[in-house]
Amino acid sequence: MNLPRLAIPAELPSANARIPGFAVRLALVITGVLLSLVDYGFNGWLTLGVLIAGAAAFRPDYMFGWVLIVFLAVGQLHHHPDLSWQFLVLLAGLHLLHVISTLALELPWRSWVESVVFAAPLRRFLAIQVPTQLLAVVALLLLAPSHSGHRPLTIAEFSVIGAVALAGLALLLLGPSPDDSR
Amino acid sequence: MSEAALQSEPEAAQFSASAVPSWTRSDGLIAGGVIAVLMSAAALLLARIDLALLALPLVVALVASWERRPSRNEAAGAAIVLRQSETREIGFNLTFAAPAGVETIVLRYSVLGGEAQELVVAGPLAGDLSGHVPLLHSGPQEVLRVEYRLLGPDGVARSLPQEPLVASLVIAPRPATIRSLPLPHRLQGLTGSHESVRAGDGGDFRDIHLFTAGDRLRRIDWKTTARRGQNAADLYVRRTAALADATVLIVLDSRDDVGEQVAQWSRNEAANKGLSSLDVAREAASSIASGYIQAGDRVGFQDLSSRSRMIAHAGGNRHLWRLLKAIEITEPSTVPFLHQRPPIVPPGALVYLLSSLLDDQAVRLALRWRGSGHRVIAVDVLPPALFARSTRYERAAHRVVMMERDDRIRLLQARGVELLRWSEDGASLPREARIQLLSRPTRDHGWAGGPR
Numbered sequence: 001m002n003l004p005r006l007a008i009p010a011e012l013p014s015a016n017a018r019i020p021g022f023a024v025r026l027a028l029v030i031t032g033v034l035l036s037l038v039d040y041g042f043n044g045w046l047t048l049g050v051l052i053a054g055a056a057a058f059r060p061d062y063m064f065g066w067v068l069i070v071f072l073a074v075g076q077l078h079h080h081p082d083l084s085w086q087f088l089v090l091l092a093g094l095h096l097l098h099v100i101s102t103l104a105l106e107l108p109w110r111s112w113v114e115s116v117v118f119a120a121p122l123r124r125f126l127a128i129q130v131p132t133q134l135l136a137v138v139a140l141l142l143l144a145p146s147h148s149g150h151r152p153l154t155i156a157e158f159s160v161i162g163a164v165a166l167a168g169l170a171l172l173l174l175g176p177s178p179d180d181s182r
Numbered sequence: 183m184s185e186a187a188l189q190s191e192p193e194a195a196q197f198s199a200s201a202v203p204s205w206t207r208s209d210g211l212i213a214g215g216v217i218a219v220l221m222s223a224a225a226l227l228l229a230r231i232d233l234a235l236l237a238l239p240l241v242v243a244l245v246a247s248w249e250r251r252p253s254r255n256e257a258a259g260a261a262i263v264l265r266q267s268e269t270r271e272i273g274f275n276l277t278f279a280a281p282a283g284v285e286t287i288v289l290r291y292s293v294l295g296g297e298a299q300e301l302v303v304a305g306p307l308a309g310d311l312s313g314h315v316p317l318l319h320s321g322p323q324e325v326l327r328v329e330y331r332l333l334g335p336d337g338v339a340r341s342l343p344q345e346p347l348v349a350s351l352v353i354a355p356r357p358a359t360i361r362s363l364p365l366p367h368r369l370q371g372l373t374g375s376h377e378s379v380r381a382g383d384g385g386d387f388r389d390i391h392l393f394t395a396g397d398r399l400r401r402i403d404w405k406t407t408a409r410r411g412q413n414a415a416d417l418y419v420r421r422t423a424a425l426a427d428a429t430v431l432i433v434l435d436s437r438d439d440v441g442e443q444v445a446q447w448s449r450n451e452a453a454n455k456g457l458s459s460l461d462v463a464r465e466a467a468s469s470i471a472s473g474y475i476q477a478g479d480r481v482g483f484q485d486l487s488s489r490s491r492m493i494a495h496a497g498g499n500r501h502l503w504r505l506l507k508a509i510e511i512t513e514p515s516t517v518p519f520l521h522q523r524p525p526i527v528p529p530g531a532l533v534y535l536l537s538s539l540l541d542d543q544a545v546r547l548a549l550r551w552r553g554s555g556h557r558v559i560a561v562d563v564l565p566p567a568l569f570a571r572s573t574r575y576e577r578a579a580h581r582v583v584m585m586e587r588d589d590r591i592r593l594l595q596a597r598g599v600e601l602l603r604w605s606e607d608g609a610s611l612p613r614e615a616r617i618q619l620l621s622r623p624t625r626d627h628g629w630a631g632g633p634r
Binding site: 011012015017021061063065066069070073076077079081087090091092094095098099101102103105106107108110111112113114116117119120121124125128129132135136139140143159160162163164166167169170171173174 | 208209210211212213214215216217218219220221222223224225226228229230231232233234235236237238239240241242243244245246247248276285286288291293299300301302303304311312313314315333335336337340
């Protein structure tokens with residue numbers, strides 16, 4: 001590939017690969033910066049978010065994409081856990097960051113990518129996000145405490161069981177490797 | 183384990199390889215899992231439902247990807263079909279057979295040994311990838327080299343790069359027709375299509391000579407006998423020239439292969455160097471071999487860089503086929519000439535030395551053969567230079583190299599080695615005219631069929 005000329009390789013025209021691989025990393029930077037802006041606003045933390053996003057795009061193999069997810073999740077702790085558009089954007093954005101970081105990790109930046117490569121991840125993203133957003137709205141309306149500390153539905157056990165279930169699922173994923181399980 | 187197969191047809195060649203991929207777990211999967219656990223733990227400790235909600239899509243995404251991970255024991259395969267067309271292009275079809283669950287194929291390929299390029303295609307949708315490669319050179323060449331690795335959904339699993347699949351072809355040069363053939367100083371053999379200086383049968387009128395023992399009675403020329411005869415015993419016969427064949431040895435100096443683009447002399451990329459000296463040499467060698475064999479002569483072939491590519495002189499169509507195949511597979515060896523002694527040349531043979539004349543070794547051989555009394559024609563196969571994207575240092579270096587080469591050419595000509603420039607350049611005579619000039623008898627030593 002000749003990056004300065006942005007020349008699409010001509011030997012395989014039927015591949016229809018028209019998206020440069022570095023566009024994924026560019027998307028990672030843009031998403032990271034926008035989410036940092038939404039989460040932290042214009043302050044010093046935004047600079048840190050931009051730096052981490054740049055590092056994530058520059059060296060995806062150093063896992064800065066997931067560092068950025070942690071950074072943004074920590075930023076959420078500064079906000080009251082109530083229903084807001086910022087939270088819903090963050091909910092979608094962190095998932096999107098995970099998807100883009102995985103793609104940036106696997107796709108060579110000097111490659112050319114068929115547009116249909118992104119179809120399946122995008123479909124899965126939407127299939128997960130639509131119910132998750134609905135669930136988030138309902139859960140925050142019912143379970144999130146108000147500014148006065150009052151919870152519409154205070155079921156402590158519910159949150160405990162939910163968190164344990166999530167942790168259990170994550171541990172299940174990290175347990176056996178694909179080589180062992182098949 | 184990988185297995186490769188090659189099936190050749192006259193117009194198409196198929197190359198395929200299949201193997202069970204080695205799968206590894208993606209780092210993204212581990213990182214996402216760790217983050218989800220951390221966020222869930224933080225949600226639990228801090229009683230923050232929003233953190234639990236932020237972890238939820240990560241967990242669901244990881245579980246969904248894990249459930250769709252590719253099968254571990256299923257083999258992956260790739261196949262390349264090459265088709266040679268009439269338009270000096272090679273068409274190729276590239277097909278993949280990916281295991282179930284493979285969502286993306288990262289493909290790394292190079293054409294004609296050029297720079298590798300990377301493509302990312304969707305696994306299930308990667309049908310036939312087809313394209314064309316311009317046919318720039320003759321001889322053995324790597325048309326397409328493909329490496330690939332497979333990715334599961336969301337990178338949950340990835341394979342190690344598969345063994346490279348290489349599609350190679352041997353492209354035959356296009357021989358030019360040679361109408362007039364230079365001949366050695368001395369023809370040998372009792373049959374052939376060339377007239378020798380010996381008296382015999384088959385040729386045109388040679389001379390009138392006194393009848394000697396062995397002359398046939400029907401050759402007596404009664405008119406000449408009546409006119410010249412001094413007494414009754416004087417008989418004159420009409421003698422004709424005998425026919426003979428020529429022995430030709432084609433010696434190909436394949437140690438270097440420089441292209442017409444001077445800027446590529448150091449890099450030597452097949453896709454960018456343009457017409458190369460070995461392209462010209464293969465065309466010249468196959469043209470010379472075809473011309474002489476079709477004229478009934480005997481031709482041998484010697485590749486200076488390979489002892490295995492030495493073919494003794496012989497004639498006939500089957501021998502021509504052997505010669506052309508040996509010429510086709512000639513490739514640059516980049517090793518110095520290892521012979522202690524020069525290759526043996528049959529007595530009275532005409533030697534064609536095909537070389538770019540960029541070093542002294544070929545020149546020494548030519549002079550030694552010439553010193554042994556052989557007629558030697560040095561065929562200059564260096565294509566005309568082009569200077570696209572060359573630096574001034576490269577142009578200066580080219581000028582120095584050409585000056586040294588000109589000295590060698592002058593030395594050769596001074597010692598009686600004839601020079602034939604094969605490439606057509608507008609400044610000089612057409613090639614056919616240059617060969618015709620070489621076919622004429624010279625003043626120093628006429629060729630076998632000419633007056634001595």
